[in-house]
Amino acid sequence: MEKYQILNQLNPGALGVNLVVKKTETKVKFLIKQVECIDDHHANEALEELMPLLKLRHAHVSFYREMFITWNGQISSLFLCLVMDYSKGNFQKIIERRREERTIVDSEWMQNMLGQVLDALDYLHQLDIIHRNLKPSNIALVNINHCKLQDLSCNALMTHKAKWNIRAEEDPFQKSWMAPEALHFSFSQKSDIWSLGCIILDMVSCSFMEATEAMLLRKSIRTLPDSLNCVLRTMEERRVPHAKTFSSLLPQMLQINPSERITVRDIIQLTFMNSNFRCLSVSMMLHRREVPAFISDILLEGHVPSILEVMQNFSSRPEVQLKVMNRLLRMPDDQLGLPWPMEVVEVLLIIMKQHERLLDIQLCACSLLLRTLGQALAQDPAAEVPRDSSIASVLLSVMWRHPEAQQLVVMVYSLLAIVCSQECDAEELQKAGLFEHILERLDTSSNKDICITGLSLLWVLLVDAVTVSKASLEKAPVLIARLLATYPADAEMAEAGCAVLWLLSLLGCIKEHLFEEVVSLFLQSIRLCQDRVLLVNSAYRGLASLAKVSEMAALRVVAPQEEGSGLTLIKDTYKLHKDHPEVVENLCLLLVHLVSYQDILSELVSSGIQPLVQDIKERFTSSLVSVGRASTNQASHPPLWPTEPGLCGSDLDHCLWFHV
Numbered sequence: 001m002e003k004y005q006i007l008n009q010l011n012p013g014a015l016g017v018n019l020v021v022k023k024t025e026t027k028v029k030f031l032i033k034q035v036e037c038i039d040d041h042h043a044n045e046a047l048e049e050l051m052p053l054l055k056l057r058h059a060h061v062s063f064y065r066e067m068f069i070t071w072n073g074q075i076s077s078l079f080l081c082l083v084m085d086y087s088k089g090n091f092q093k094i095i096e097r098r099r100e101e102r103t104i105v106d107s108e109w110m111q112n113m114l115g116q117v118l119d120a121l122d123y124l125h126q127l128d129i130i131h132r133n134l135k136p137s138n139i140a141l142v143n144i145n146h147c148k149l150q151d152l153s154c155n156a157l158m159t160h161k162a163k164w165n166i167r168a169e170e171d172p173f174q175k176s177w178m179a180p181e182a183l184h185f186s187f188s189q190k191s192d193i194w195s196l197g198c199i200i201l202d203m204v205s206c207s208f209m210e211a212t213e214a215m216l217l218r219k220s221i222r223t224l225p226d227s228l229n230c231v232l233r234t235m236e237e238r239r240v241p242h243a244k245t246f247s248s249l250l251p252q253m254l255q256i257n258p259s260e261r262i263t264v265r266d267i268i269q270l271t272f273m274n275s276n277f278r279c280l281s282v283s284m285m286l287h288r289r290e291v292p293a294f295i296s297d298i299l300l301e302g303h304v305p306s307i308l309e310v311m312q313n314f315s316s317r318p319e320v321q322l323k324v325m326n327r328l329l330r331m332p333d334d335q336l337g338l339p340w341p342m343e344v345v346e347v348l349l350i351i352m353k354q355h356e357r358l359l360d361i362q363l364c365a366c367s368l369l370l371r372t373l374g375q376a377l378a379q380d381p382a383a384e385v386p387r388d389s390s391i392a393s394v395l396l397s398v399m400w401r402h403p404e405a406q407q408l409v410v411m412v413y414s415l416l417a418i419v420c421s422q423e424c425d426a427e428e429l430q431k432a433g434l435f436e437h438i439l440e441r442l443d444t445s446s447n448k449d450i451c452i453t454g455l456s457l458l459w460v461l462l463v464d465a466v467t468v469s470k471a472s473l474e475k476a477p478v479l480i481a482r483l484l485a486t487y488p489a490d491a492e493m494a495e496a497g498c499a500v501l502w503l504l505s506l507l508g509c510i511k512e513h514l515f516e517e518v519v520s521l522f523l524q525s526i527r528l529c530q531d532r533v534l535l536v537n538s539a540y541r542g543l544a545s546l547a548k549v550s551e552m553a554a555l556r557v558v559a560p561q562e563e564g565s566g567l568t569l570i571k572d573t574y575k576l577h578k579d580h581p582e583v584v585e586n587l588c589l590l591l592v593h594l595v596s597y598q599d600i601l602s603e604l605v606s607s608g609i610q611p612l613v614q615d616i617k618e619r620f621t622s623s624l625v626s627v628g629r630a631s632t633n634q635a636s637h638p639p640l641w642p643t644e645p646g647l648c649g650s651d652l653d654h655c656l657w658f659h660v
Contacts, residue, residue: 001070001081004032016079020086026486028446029086030065031150034079035157043069043080046156050082053129053152059359059405060120062087062140062150080157084150089141091199099206107241110203113139113147114271120149121196122264125189132158132187134195135177136202142404158187176218180256183222190258193267197253204246205231208238221254228254245271304328304335311347318355325364329371345372349394359405362398366411373418391419396432406447413438413453417460427468429461435472442479448493451483455496462503470509477501477510477518484521494525495535502542515546519556523566530576533583540573540586547593554594558603567607574612584616 004021007029011018016035023030037043047067056063065083072079091113098105117139124131131138132153140150175183179194198218205214209231220227228251236243249270252262262270307324314320348365355361399412420429429435438454445451458476462468480497487493501518504510510518522539529535543566546553557566570587577583591609594600 026446031084031086033082037078037080043078046080046154049154049156058120058123060116060148062148087140087142091136091139095136095202095206102207104207104240105203116147118264118268125264130187130189131192134192136199176215180222181258188258190261193253193261197250201250204235204240315354318358321351321361329367352394356401359402362408369415406450410449410453413457417457420460439475452492452496455500459499473509477504477514481517481521491529494528495532498525498535498538502538505542505545515550515553516556519546519553526569536583537586540590544590544593551597554597554600558600571612
């Protein structure tokens, strides 16, 4: 628990205490469920059973970030800690709000949410995983249109009788969602179906039933199933949307005998397939139909033209598209025939638009696009990648649709960086809110890949931008400085961060009070990876840009520090990259701006920078910048002095001209 700061304690659940915490390193909020264990054996048994849950990856399942056992010496107790993502909202709060207002839950929203829950539950059941603790408070709302099942439990915790006697019996609401057999510690997939039936019952009846009344109803139907009929009649009388569908569905979900209960697939068939019930999240339909045998035969043959023909002819069949794209992703480059022409890219874009709500298809399509466009540039760095604005618009739309799919965000950022690297329309993307999206991710994401690709995309958008709103970039320097401080030994982060900070300095987006901190970060990044030419060039350009406008920044460069002076670093860089003209140019540019300040002249001379200047003069004879000694009245302490060609020459006894 040392790396987490406790912010708040939520109402305790049936199994333990829920803590809202902030990770000290990244400042990201998480939820930690602390479950008190009797002894080491109990804790380790639960931990072993829960470990496979760390591998879960689904858009509508909140997987555990980590698990650990801790000892609380104050109360002499052992705790199993389960770390998961934190979300403010959940189904319970929605139900409570509607119950207070005596209003019906919005039909379209409920269909969308139910589709996502069924999708997640089907995913778990296919893996033989039982939730065991399904209730409204354990369906988190990431945002108003995106939910996740959270707080998955295990047999070792749920069958602990003493725990139930201590906490669950004290709060009758805790066990009211549980199936009859679960009260006797017997859990199965059908137990989850009962709990989901109770959740649906609560949502469709909250406009006319109080909380206590609803809780008593959930308990009564365990022994008196006919007690459900009265509520179903009231629901139809009050014209609750899709009342007939729910009147048919709920009795089959709330059968006392588990073997008589329907499955997740049955629920999908009864709702989304056999009625006008619609859902915005329909990824469960990917498993609805088998791919025809002749299509599988074509895919096995591996002929790209025939595979693409299948893709076009069966564009409305998501299960076919998924199988086709997975086949293409497995094919080696020589069989795939890369790089593909724009016509093939357009086929992928059509499929992405047609199945925008299906995350699996979007991930596969983006992987194919990355492979296609990346291969084109690898074969010919000067090749023009497609600049059709529809590519960017489709990618943006997909990203907005799946805001919590981190892998998708990384791929979309990478694709946008490729597409926008030539004649990018930064203004249009700025209007679309992309700058704000990137900065929000830099501010809130704990995913390092998102931050690195976000910085790379931001650089592409800024480097050739004609007009950029500085107001939208005000937060950027602070966020990037925080990232570089958070990942001080990460070369990729340093390279991407320095590049953007350099552009921000040119645009005047770095406030004066940040100058010294940014200079320190530039110097730190150079020390970290002097062998990375891109990083070194960006950092020295950034230093030169800040030194040009601020004597305070210039002084920070030459001031002695624990890690060593910036002037020593300049010598080390020159020694390593003396044959790289661009690096030498950027070193000279920084020196020119440093020597423009009177107070820095003596520091430059005493540091022994003159041999470096002399060496540059001898090796690069075509000069654009002059650095020399001052006039005779300063000869007793001769400093270096910058001058433009043809200017201030009379003030110099000697000039060293060198190529920049």
